[in-house]
Amino acid sequence: MLELVDSSSASCRSEYRVRRLENLNYYWVKPIGILNLRLNEKIHIFIDGKEIECFEGEILLWVALDQGIYIPNLCALRERREPFGGCRLCFVEVEGEDFPVTACTKKVKEGMVVQTKGERALRLSRTAFELILSNHPVDCAHCLKSGSCELQRMAKHLKVKLNTKRFKKILRDLPIDETSPLLTYDPNKCVLCGKCVWLCQEKYQIGAIGFAYRGFQRWVTTFNNEPIGGSECRDLVELITICPVGAFVGKQKGAEK
Numbered sequence: 001m002l003e004l005v006d007s008s009s010a011s012c013r014s015e016y017r018v019r020r021l022e023n024l025n026y027y028w029v030k031p032i033g034i035l036n037l038r039l040n041e042k043i044h045i046f047i048d049g050k051e052i053e054c055f056e057g058e059i060l061l062w063v064a065l066d067q068g069i070y071i072p073n074l075c076a077l078r079e080r081r082e083p084f085g086g087c088r089l090c091f092v093e094v095e096g097e098d099f100p101v102t103a104c105t106k107k108v109k110e111g112m113v114v115q116t117k118g119e120r121a122l123r124l125s126r127t128a129f130e131l132i133l134s135n136h137p138v139d140c141a142h143c144l145k146s147g148s149c150e151l152q153r154m155a156k157h158l159k160v161k162l163n164t165k166r167f168k169k170i171l172r173d174l175p176i177d178e179t180s181p182l183l184t185y186d187p188n189k190c191v192l193c194g195k196c197v198w199l200c201q202e203k204y205q206i207g208a209i210g211f212a213y214r215g216f217q218r219w220v221t222t223f224n225n226e227p228i229g230g231s232e233c234r235d236l237v238e239l240i241t242i243c244p245v246g247a248f249v250g251k252q253k254g255a256e257k
Contacts, residue, residue, distance in 0.1 A: 061103035093118035145246035179229025
């Protein structure tokens, strides 16, 4: 596995693009400036008491998930060049750290000891989860994503009811977009994970959809709020599979496969 080292010194400034090749222990690197590469060595860390062999500098979240250790997350994508870190659900406790850290931004190092079910980390994750639920319409019986929805999985893991009443329920009333021939977009169910935006803007470089507005009014839409059916993303079936909830769903049976 190769690790890309980017020096910030005046004598060695560089930009780069790097993509991990799935299931392989190395990176493909497209140089744009001066690069400095070094070979990474395998290290050992401990997650919930389990000793794990991995490579130094890997992202903790992926190391855990690859070992079957679930850490709640909504916005994480292996292909992102930089972690989005928006959902604030993947908190863990690392020995030596004063406060819980997000697993999607934490890099592993030799001897690291991690607790995914520490009291402080779980409290933060549950609070973030309940805040998401406070403006999410819970109607699982009529949602096409029921059974594969990430919110359902997290509710079970965090032991939080989907109809929690900890925070006041404030639901949005945005129009459902059914203009695409292949998919339906319900912005009221969107959890602002940014995966669809990444898919459209970065992976395919279409740029048809993105975030608009701020605060509670923030949502994912097209330029000038035009219908999805009129955008270049109208036939992008991957929007259905990448969405962790029921915001993007297929119109035809089997479209999500």
